[in-house]
Amino acid sequence: MANAVIISEVKTKKDIKEFVEFPLKLYKGNPYFVPCIYSDEVKLIKRGGEPEIADSVFLLARRDGKVVGRIQGILQKQYNELHGEKRIRFTRFDSINDKEVSRALFSSLEEWGRSKGMNQLCGPLGYSDLDREGLLIFGFEEDQTFEEQYNYDYYPELVEDSGLLKEVDWLEFELRAPEKKNEMLSRVAARSLELNKLHVASTDMSKKDYIAKYKDGFFECLEECYAHLYGVVPFTERMKEELVEQFVLLIKKEFLIFICDENDRVVSFGLGFPNLGEALKKSGGRLTPGALIRLLKISAKPKTLDLGLIAVRPEYQNSGLNAVLMNIILEKLHSGEVRKLETNLNLETNEAVMAQWKLFNARQHKRRRSYLKSI
Numbered sequence: 001m002a003n004a005v006i007i008s009e010v011k012t013k014k015d016i017k018e019f020v021e022f023p024l025k026l027y028k029g030n031p032y033f034v035p036c037i038y039s040d041e042v043k044l045i046k047r048g049g050e051p052e053i054a055d056s057v058f059l060l061a062r063r064d065g066k067v068v069g070r071i072q073g074i075l076q077k078q079y080n081e082l083h084g085e086k087r088i089r090f091t092r093f094d095s096i097n098d099k100e101v102s103r104a105l106f107s108s109l110e111e112w113g114r115s116k117g118m119n120q121l122c123g124p125l126g127y128s129d130l131d132r133e134g135l136l137i138f139g140f141e142e143d144q145t146f147e148e149q150y151n152y153d154y155y156p157e158l159v160e161d162s163g164l165l166k167e168v169d170w171l172e173f174e175l176r177a178p179e180k181k182n183e184m185l186s187r188v189a190a191r192s193l194e195l196n197k198l199h200v201a202s203t204d205m206s207k208k209d210y211i212a213k214y215k216d217g218f219f220e221c222l223e224e225c226y227a228h229l230y231g232v233v234p235f236t237e238r239m240k241e242e243l244v245e246q247f248v249l250l251i252k253k254e255f256l257i258f259i260c261d262e263n264d265r266v267v268s269f270g271l272g273f274p275n276l277g278e279a280l281k282k283s284g285g286r287l288t289p290g291a292l293i294r295l296l297k298i299s300a301k302p303k304t305l306d307l308g309l310i311a312v313r314p315e316y317q318n319s320g321l322n323a324v325l326m327n328i329i330l331e332k333l334h335s336g337e338v339r340k341l342e343t344n345l346n347l348e349t350n351e352a353v354m355a356q357w358k359l360f361n362a363r364q365h366k367r368r369r370s371y372l373k374s375i
Contacts, residue, residue: 022060038285039286056075069096072090097154123370132147168349198267221267222309251299252300259321259324310322
């Protein structure tokens with residue numbers, strides 16, 4: 001009979017190292033797993049998460065002194081205040097295939113939540129919509145993106161065994177160029193820009209200047225368009241700065257599409273990331289010299305592009321701007337500059353977004369789930 005599972009909070013440098021490295025050991029040799037950036041994970045835990053907006057707890061499960069599981073809890077204060085709820089979120093859940101381990105982790109996390117006066121547990125969700133979220137429930141043998149978390153196929157059973165039930169699903173699509181160019185879409189896109197007196201921002205400047213010029217408009221547009229979606233909360237200034245710093249070296253400005261009005265105000269955008277997964281797998285997420293070379297090489301000429309975010313301000317949502325964004329993306333596919341796109345997460349209820357993928361040779365290949373439980 002196996003010895004008892006002991007749950008403890010991450011406190012020491014050794015604990016932090018074990019928390020960050022547990023998934024690297026658990027998924028060693030798995031071709032689909034994409035690690036987080038190691039140094040970012042360590043930094044996050046050392047500062048206690050995101051204390052400006054949330055209370056956090058990091059838990060380890062041990063048996064006979066060996067780490068067999070981990071989980072993070074988040075009390076996202078902004079979300080609860082905005083929605084009048086008393087939720088905690090779970091994220092960074094990893095476990096061996098053992099229900100005793102997962103039960104112990106969730107039980108301890110629920111106890112922490114109740115001690116904070118909370119009455120619901122949901123997730124996997126991070127601090128914001130740009131964190132990894134959702135438990136993979138379909139697509140275990142598909143390439144994963146850097147922006148989302150991979151998990152083994154036994155995870156859903158572990159989570160559901162602890163009493164969590166589906167709250168919402170996200171769908172993911174692989175997009176390739178259709179056989180023929182869509183000339184009608186090109187005409188609609190051009191006409192939309194003309195009628196609305198808008199223009200696509202010029203990239204005829206350094207990447208640093210380009211990002212500096214449009215980053216404030218990007219975040220303003222993002223928060224206006226995404227405020228109503230599941231789990232979304234506003235960004236703090238520090239979070240904005242860190243996001244820009246994290247991706248400034250890795251993003252090609254040509255994959256940051258900004259549509260602006262006559263005053264250069266961002267009214268719509270499409271954001272794509274070079275698929276960085278392969279560059280980070282070999283180093284376990286550590287930014288070694290070899291990993292940095294691979295990252296810069298992939299960023300310069302990406303074969304796969306991850307669609308991070310697409311947004312159109314409400315007052316322009318029926319004016320054809322989606323056609324502008326889709327036309328630019330399709331042109332990149334037809335040119336051979338990029339071979340395929342990964343959409344990342346689309347809420348299963350967001351039919352308007354998913355309808356756009358009909359313009360492509362699309363394959364729905366992954367599904368993720370967020371769970372909910374009363375505690």
